[in-house]
Amino acid sequence: MSALPIPIQETKRRLVLTQGGKGGTGKTTLLTALVDWYDEHQYAYTLVDLDTEASKSRGSLIHYFPGKAAKVDINRPEGLDDLVNVLQDGPPIVVADMGAGAGQVAYRWFDDMYEGARELGVSFTAIGLVTPDPATVDSVVKWAHALQDRTDYLIVKNSVTNPSNFNAWDRAELAQQFRQNLHPQVIEMEYHMPSVEGPARNHGLTIGRVASRQHDVQELNQFTHVIRAQAYRRHIYAEFDRVKDLLLP
Amino acid sequence: MTPEHQRVYESIPADDPQSRLEPYRELILRWRRQGRSIRRICNLLHQSFNVSIKKSSLHEYVTLRSRPRKQKPEIDIEIEQPTTLSAAKPINQTVPPRHPQGSPGEDPWAEQRERMRRHKAEPPPPPKRKPFEVSEEDLDGTKPLRMMPLSTQKEN
Numbered sequence: 022m023s024a025l026p027i028p029i030q031e032t033k034r035r036l037v038l039t040q041g042g043k044g045g046t047g048k049t050t051l052l053t054a055l056v057d058w059y060d061e062h063q064y065a066y067t068l069v070d071l072d073t074e075a076s077k078s079r080g081s082l083i084h085y086f087p088g089k090a091a092k093v094d095i096n097r098p099e100g101l102d103d104l105v106n107v108l109q110d111g112p113p114i115v116v117a118d119m120g121a122g123a124g125q126v127a128y129r130w131f132d133d134m135y136e137g138a139r140e141l142g143v144s145f146t147a148i149g150l151v152t153p154d155p156a157t158v159d160s161v162v163k164w165a166h167a168l169q170d171r172t173d174y175l176i177v178k179n180s181v182t183n184p185s186n187f188n189a190w191d192r193a194e195l196a197q198q199f200r201q202n203l204h205p206q207v208i209e210m211e212y213h214m215p216s217v218e219g220p221a222r223n224h225g226l227t228i229g230r231v232a233s234r235q236h237d238v239q240e241l242n243q244f245t246h247v248i249r250a251q252a253y254r255r256h257i258y259a260e261f262d263r264v265k266d267l268l269l270p
Numbered sequence: 271m272t273p274e275h276q277r278v279y280e281s282i283p284a285d286d287p288q289s290r291l292e293p294y295r296e297l298i299l300r301w302r303r304q305g306r307s308i309r310r311i312c313n314l315l316h317q318s319f320n321v322s323i324k325k326s327s328l329h330e331y332v333t334l335r336s337r338p339r340k341q342k343p344e345i346d347i348e349i350e351q352p353t354t355l356s357a358a359k360p361i362n363q364t365v366p367p368r369h370p371q372g373s374p375g376e377d378p379w380a381e382q383r384e385r386m387r388r389h390k391a392e393p394p395p396p397p398k399r400k401p402f403e404v405s406e407e408d409l410d411g412t413k414p415l416r417m418m419p420l421s422t423q424k425e426n
Contacts, residue, residue, distance in 0.1 A: 033383065056361075059361075059362065060361075060362060062385075062389065063362050064362055064382060064385070064386060065360050065361065065362045065379070065382050066360065066361055066362065067360055067361070068361060089361055111360050112360040112361075112362075112379060112382065113379050113382055113383055113386065239304075259395075262394060262395070263394055265389060265390055266390055269386040269389060269390050270383065270386060
């Protein structure tokens with residue numbers, strides 16, 4: 022790979038994508054919160070679901086944002102090209118959710134298309150989620166090894182249990198090398214009570230919608246659930262504010 | 271259909287609904303889709319419309335009406351079709367993507383970009399300071415409380 026910097030004047034557009042790989046790490050949950058955050062600031066964006074697992078409709082971006090999220094088949098040769106086309110003419114932000122196991126296709130696409138996209142002023146943010154499961158650290162490291170410094174990295178420590186132990190992320194040698202060489206920014210997603218998370222996912226509701234009661238699901242209107250959702254929202258918004266450089270063009 | 275058959279067909283009015291629940295069909299089926307129990311729906315029908323119905327009758331009604339049919343399902347389940355990328359609409363779009371009368375070089379997203387640039391330039395909010403902070407060491411209940419000198423106590 023060439024080490025020469027690509028002559029880019031400024032970042033005009035940003036493609037924010039989750040790193041595919043290990044499933045069930047909270048990628049889509051995180052993205053739905055990010056979408057809430059963009060909405061809060063009234064930023065225009067395009068939502069793309071690259072998760073091609075046909076069976077996984079519940080819990081996919083399409084499920085949360087029906088009629089708004091576009092489905093793109095990443096295995097189609099031009100699948101990822103479409104994202105850049107949308108960035109060229111459409112809003113300055115594209116938010117894309119990669120499915121589990123999307124790695125190889127995305128790596129190849131970066132190899133072929135990255136430099137051209139940069140010339141268009143497109144910057145990339147790859148969001149990796151780590152949980153107490155060491156396999157999630159493997160996945161993040163694999164992506165970093167493939168994408169190198171062609172993208173900014175946002176690592177989300179997702180507390181899937183309470184309390185969560187991130188030993189693998191904190192202490193694994195490869196994770197340490199990744200932090201030292203590619204300087205990811207790290208935020209935390211706090212533990213979500215299953216009594217809120219479960220029904221919200223089942224009904225395709227983001228935490229933001231639960232927090233502002235924008236739904237008619239009775240079980241989620243319980244006062245304690247609303248208060249918890251508001252607390253989750255406050256926390257994750259504060260985290261997004263901290264790393265806004267990686268979320269905006 | 272022959273003209274004669276058509277004439278006969280149009281001359282005969284539709285039969286009355288077979289069930290007195292028929293006027294409430296959509297409502298009942300929606301309640302079921304929301305997960306309400308048969309008993310609850312019986313109560314709701316009674317409270318809202320003064321319609322009394324046995325639980326077993328309602329159960330039979332719902333079961334028959336919910337059964338999928340080959341040609342046209344009784345319940346119109348909304349299946350969300352995936353949007354293709356070319357048809358995807360930008361979300362929170364405040365300006366049209368193109369200005370037909372504007373200059374070709376004009377950036378339709380300039381206002382958005384400018385707001386984002388300003389947002390990025392804002393310093394992060396300072397961490398909130400707690401009005402009363404005590405060190406872990408001071409909270410160790412096994413150690414005696416540290417006392418202020420007597421002179422300070424008098425001043426207070």
